[in-house]
Amino acid sequence: xxxxxxxxxxxxxxxxAVAVIVFILGLLASSIMERRVxxxxxxxxxxxxxxxxxxxxxxGKQYPNQYDTFMKTAETSFKSKHNISSRDDMLEKNPNLVxxxxxxxxxxDYNAPRGHSYAIKDIxxxxxxxxxxxxxxxxxxxxxxxxxSTDVSRYMNEKGITEFYQGKWAEKGxxxxxxxxxxxxxxxxxxxxxxxxxxxxxxxESMGLDLSKATHQDKRTLVCAQCHVEYYFKDQYLVFxxxxxxxxxxxxxxxxxxxxxxxxxxxxxxxxxxxxxPGYELWKEGIHAQRGVSCADCHMPYVSKGGVKFTDHxxxxxxxxxxxxxxxxxxxxxxxxxxxxxxxxxxVYQLKMSAEKILVKAHLEAKAAWDAGATEAEMxxxxxxxxxxxxxxxxxxxxxxxxFHAPQEVLRILGTSIEKGSExxxxxxxxxxxxxxxxxxxxxxxxKEKAQKYLGMDIEAMKKAKKEFLETLVPExxxxxxxxxxxxxxxxPMTKK
Amino acid sequence: xxxxxxxxxxxxxxxxAVAVIVFILGLLASSIMERRVxxxxxxxxxxxxxxxxxxxxxxGKQYPNQYDTFMKTAETSFKSKHNISSRDDMLEKNPNLVxxxxxxxxxxDYNAPRGHSYAIKDIxxxxxxxxxxxxxxxxxxxxxxxxxSTDVSRYMNEKGITEFYQGKWAEKGxxxxxxxxxxxxxxxxxxxxxxxxxxxxxxxESMGLDLSKATHQDKRTLVCAQCHVEYYFKDQYLVFxxxxxxxxxxxxxxxxxxxxxxxxxxxxxxxxxxxxxPGYELWKEGIHAQRGVSCADCHMPYVSKGGVKFTDHxxxxxxxxxxxxxxxxxxxxxxxxxxxxxxxxxxVYQLKMSAEKILVKAHLEAKAAWDAGATEAEMxxxxxxxxxxxxxxxxxxxxxxxxFHAPQEVLRILGTSIEKGSExxxxxxxxxxxxxxxxxxxxxxxxKEKAQKYLGMDIEAMKKAKKEFLETLVPExxxxxxxxxxxxxxxxPMTKK
Numbered sequence: 002x003x004x005x006x007x008x009x010x011x012x013x014x015x016x017x018a019v020a021v022i023v024f025i026l027g028l029l030a031s032s033i034m035e036r037r038v039x040x041x042x043x044x045x046x047x048x049x050x051x052x053x054x055x056x057x058x059x060x061g062k063q064y065p066n067q068y069d070t071f072m073k074t075a076e077t078s079f080k081s082k083h084n085i086s087s088r089d090d091m092l093e094k095n096p097n098l099v100x101x102x103x104x105x106x107x108x109x110d111y112n113a114p115r116g117h118s119y120a121i122k123d124i125x126x127x128x129x130x131x132x133x134x135x136x137x138x139x140x141x142x143x144x145x146x147x148x149x150s151t152d153v154s155r156y157m158n159e160k161g162i163t164e165f166y167q168g169k170w171a172e173k174g175x176x177x178x179x180x181x182x183x184x185x186x187x188x189x190x191x192x193x194x195x196x197x198x199x200x201x202x203x204x205x206e207s208m209g210l211d212l213s214k215a216t217h218q219d220k221r222t223l224v225c226a227q228c229h230v231e232y233y234f235k236d237q238y239l240v241f242x243x244x245x246x247x248x249x250x251x252x253x254x255x256x257x258x259x260x261x262x263x264x265x266x267x268x269x270x271x272x273x274x275x276x277x278x279p280g281y282e283l284w285k286e287g288i289h290a291q292r293g294v295s296c297a298d299c300h301m302p303y304v305s306k307g308g309v310k311f312t313d314h315x316x317x318x319x320x321x322x323x324x325x326x327x328x329x330x331x332x333x334x335x336x337x338x339x340x341x342x343x344x345x346x347x348x349v350y351q352l353k354m355s356a357e358k359i360l361v362k363a364h365l366e367a368k369a370a371w372d373a374g375a376t377e378a379e380m381x382x383x384x385x386x387x388x389x390x391x392x393x394x395x396x397x398x399x400x401x402x403x404x405f406h407a408p409q410e411v412l413r414i415l416g417t418s419i420e421k422g423s424e425x426x427x428x429x430x431x432x433x434x435x436x437x438x439x440x441x442x443x444x445x446x447x448x449k450e451k452a453q454k455y456l457g458m459d460i461e462a463m464k465k466a467k468k469e470f471l472e473t474l475v476p477e478x479x480x481x482x483x484x485x486x487x488x489x490x491x492x493x494p495m496t497k498k
Numbered sequence: 499x500x501x502x503x504x505x506x507x508x509x510x511x512x513x514x515a516v517a518v519i520v521f522i523l524g525l526l527a528s529s530i531m532e533r534r535v536x537x538x539x540x541x542x543x544x545x546x547x548x549x550x551x552x553x554x555x556x557x558g559k560q561y562p563n564q565y566d567t568f569m570k571t572a573e574t575s576f577k578s579k580h581n582i583s584s585r586d587d588m589l590e591k592n593p594n595l596v597x598x599x600x601x602x603x604x605x606x607d608y609n610a611p612r613g614h615s616y617a618i619k620d621i622x623x624x625x626x627x628x629x630x631x632x633x634x635x636x637x638x639x640x641x642x643x644x645x646x647s648t649d650v651s652r653y654m655n656e657k658g659i660t661e662f663y664q665g666k667w668a669e670k671g672x673x674x675x676x677x678x679x680x681x682x683x684x685x686x687x688x689x690x691x692x693x694x695x696x697x698x699x700x701x702x703e704s705m706g707l708d709l710s711k712a713t714h715q716d717k718r719t720l721v722c723a724q725c726h727v728e729y730y731f732k733d734q735y736l737v738f739x740x741x742x743x744x745x746x747x748x749x750x751x752x753x754x755x756x757x758x759x760x761x762x763x764x765x766x767x768x769x770x771x772x773x774x775x776p777g778y779e780l781w782k783e784g785i786h787a788q789r790g791v792s793c794a795d796c797h798m799p800y801v802s803k804g805g806v807k808f809t810d811h812x813x814x815x816x817x818x819x820x821x822x823x824x825x826x827x828x829x830x831x832x833x834x835x836x837x838x839x840x841x842x843x844x845x846v847y848q849l850k851m852s853a854e855k856i857l858v859k860a861h862l863e864a865k866a867a868w869d870a871g872a873t874e875a876e877m878x879x880x881x882x883x884x885x886x887x888x889x890x891x892x893x894x895x896x897x898x899x900x901x902f903h904a905p906q907e908v909l910r911i912l913g914t915s916i917e918k919g920s921e922x923x924x925x926x927x928x929x930x931x932x933x934x935x936x937x938x939x940x941x942x943x944x945x946k947e948k949a950q951k952y953l954g955m956d957i958e959a960m961k962k963a964k965k966e967f968l969e970t971l972v973p974e975x976x977x978x979x980x981x982x983x984x985x986x987x988x989x990x991p992m993t994k995k
Contacts, residue, residue, distance in 0.1 A: 291838065292830070333789070341788065348910040355917050412909035413845040416916055420852050423920030427927050434931040 052189035053158050055151040057182035066306060071314035074116030079321045082343045087115035092449040097357040099452035100364055104267040120149040120180040125475055132466030133171035141170035142237045146177040148228035151184045154197040162199050166237045175481035186224035194220035198227040204241030221295035229280035247282040249396040249414045253389060269367030271384040276395035283400055287407030299326045342405055349404035352415035356394040359422035363387050366429040366441050373436040386425035393418035547686035550655050552648040554679035568811035571613030576818045579840045584612035589946045594854040596949035597861055601764040617646040617677040622972055629963030630668035638667035639734045643674040645725035648681045651694040659696050663734045672978035683721035691717035695724040701738030718792035726777035744779040746893040746911045750886060766864035768881040773892035780897055784904030796823040839902055846901035849912035853891040856919035860884050863926040863938050870933040883922035890915035
């Protein structure tokens with residue numbers, strides 16, 4: 002065979018081989034293009050969103066991955082190591098709480114938390130919000146809606162901030178319909194994170210800090226801090242009591258100075274402060290905050306799907322997704338990481354229970370002292386200790402994940418709660434013994450039912466009234482809201498003010 | 499120029515170039531050889547050491563780098579963030595301690611710790627060991643020497659373990675001369691780490707654990723755990739009270755069960771337990787232990803010198819050498835790491851001071867109750883609470899670096915100390931008020947001098963006696979010891995039993 006002939010033969014092999022390679026390259030290019038289209042679909046929406054659009058499903062059409070994962074906040078399968086599931090009846094699990102919160106809404110009904118998508122359902126259903134029969138009825142102010150819905154910034158934009166906080170809770174029932182969602186944290190134009198709640202901006206202002214300089218990473222915490230914080234109502238206006246700082250002692254001093262009380266305890270007559278859920282404040286005191294780890298880093302780690310990486314909007318316990326949250330930084334096994342977290346939780350639980358038991362006895366003994374004829378002067382220091390001890394206990398344990406976020410700070414605060422609660426009891430012992438009472442006859446408050454009965458609470462009546470409310474007023478709210486939303490069509494619900 | 503000529507010219511350039519390169523390579527090889535010799539000098543001693551050779555300087559001849567750094571344990575320049583230096587008078591800095599330890603040696607004299615090389619000097623000089631005039635004199639048993647010297651295992655090998663623990667402290671004064679050093683942790687044959695103290699082996703045995711399976715990394719902690727632990731004297735025999743576990747509650751239960759008391763408090767009459775320095779036990783509860791970090795990893799990080807890397811034997815605070823200790827794993831700046839540690843120390847300090855103040859008052863109020871005619875039955879529960887509260891406070895704070903090693907555990911224990919101490923005070927208030935005492939007339943114990951005077955302690959007399967002891971008996975010990983050591987020559991002091 003001549004060289005020419007050989008070359009000819011080789012060409013016959015090369016031609017189909019090249020054809021196959023080119024075909025495969027084509028497939029690859031096509032796949033890359035497809036992924037690009039997919040990611041453009043994700044990151045470049047067909048049209049910009051109005052930032053006051055309250056309907057999450059509208060945003061979901063443009064951002065299906067984020068929306069789909071957000072919808073998973075409805076899942077309630079995760080169980081903590083301490084065997085607490087979403088919606089567990091915490092008063093039943095821990096009847097101390099009924100006595101500690103006697104005279105306040107939380108003694109009626111307090112469940113373990115569940116996902117953002119239940120925000121509206123749960124606030125309507127809890128006994129705490131009562132059973133209003135009209136707009137002017139019920140125990141709670143409109144302010145209670147402030148953290149529950151994407152309708153909040155829509156309404157505030159339309160009618161004003163102070164206007165939103167005005168009136169009874171029932172007055173805004175037809176306005177606040179959509180659960181927490183997209184517009185609470187995102188700018189409709191750019192999808193950038195945005196602070197939608199004035200209370201956070203005002204809280205930072207009160208500390209002399211300017212949020213306009215916040216970085217994107219800062220905002221991955223700050224959007225959560227719009228709600229997961231300590232707050233109180235100053236004539237119904239929502240205020241974060243931060244002007245003296247965000248530690249337990251700072252806020253205690255603030256509340257003492259403005260002489261604020263959430264309620265007066267019916268047993269001890271102490272002027273109480275209810276800590277809400279100072280999650281942001283406690284996170285600040287912990288090592289993750291101090292190392293620059295944001296809320297979203299652990300609660301919303303990225304997921305990969307097809308050609309895109311996006312933030313998991315199923316905001317839940319990082320322990321439910323350790324491989325994507327903790328293990329981004331920590332090389333330990335899942336079992337070891339859980340053991341480590343649980344070890345801190347166990348320690349906090351121990352001091353928490355000690356503080357609670359002391360406080361329950363303090364309230365009961367204070368009642369016994371009043372009954373025995375104790376004077377205001379005798380009781381004044383006792384009531385101060387009870388107020389401060391319970392505030393600290395509540396601050397240390399009310400927020401989600403406190404034992405994880407800042408175990409040392411939580412243990413420190415609980416130590417001071419035990420100290421102050423014990424001092425109240427010591428003074429009470431003096432008062433009681435001086436009145437001839439050596440042994441207090443404690444009532445049996447060892448179950449939720451017994452404790453509520455002791456306090457004279459008629460839970461069955463409350464449940465009945467609540468049922469009526471849910472069957473009558475709520476459907477009216479829903480109807481009115483649907484009529485309003487129908488006027489939006491697919492267009493923007495309103496223009497930016 | 500012909501090609502041949504050109505080649506000739508090139509050769510003239512190449513020849514000197516090659517010569518220079520070869521010369522440099524030669525230097526390099528020589529340097530490498532030198533380093534090798536250096537490292538052989540370090541790691542392969544001229545002769546094996548007898549593991550009972552107590553004189554550190556003999557070992558130092560073979561291991562100059564380790565010895566030189568060990569000699570630096572004499573340095574006392576490091577100051578903690580809380581402004582405590584080696585040898586600071588802790589009773590002066592914190593007069594609470596005088597009351598808490600009233601009736602016990604530590605109320606006489608208690609200084610901040612300093613390096614291993616001061617072990618003999620400091621135990622002779624402290625007022626706690628008294629001023630014996632003869633072998634049969636003084637407040638302390640021979641057991642007190644057990645952690646102070648390389649002569650301990652020498653003596654134990656020669657005469658027996660029980661024999662070592664027998665007699666008065668003064669009886670062994672001439673036997674125990676060399677400060678803590680090489681043979682305490684090293685096997686003379688192999689330089690491997692070895693456990694020289696029977697108490698540690700017995701302590702592990704009591705927990706059903708076998709130290710023969712300990713790894714080298716385990717031993718980098720265990721050699722320290724020979725001394726930096728909680729212990730007590732069971733008829734002068736040194737025992738680690740670990741059979742129920744090493745947590746504060748475990749050992750408390752142990753001591754209660756064997757009805758052990760270190761002393762009876764002269765004010766409250768409570769049967770007290772003195773926590774020594776449960777450093778190992780607390781380290782076990784912390785994150786560094788749980789991640790496999792040994793004592794030596796942080797307190798004895800490696801250093802490079804010449805051709806060798808060796809373990810820094812200047813055993814001191816890792817905060818004095820953050821770049822070589824913490825920063826092996828942690829990427830944060832030195833300032834940030836210190837801030838982080840100090841933040842835990844501050845929290846622990848707060849609860850520690852609370853627990854102390856409660857306990858000081860409890861002792862004083864208990865005395866007032868006894869003085870007012872309180873009965874044994876009335877006081878029994880009070881004294882139990884005081885015993886347990888003070889044990890926990892002491893356990894949590896007595897060991898070096900507790901707030902670093904296990905801040906959560908320390909805060910937890912202090913929380914329980916506050917709880918129990920407060921409960922003692924509450925019961926005391928009941929007893930006192932029932933006897934007509936509404937206000938206790940507390941003595942002024944706000945300084946070391948005032949507190950010691952209140953307790954009737956004549957510190958000047960103690961100091962005078964101590965001076966005499968140091969000027970008379972100690973020189974005799976030194977003389978006897980020198981005579982004994984002179985018989986060793988440069989040979990092994992004795993053969994292995």
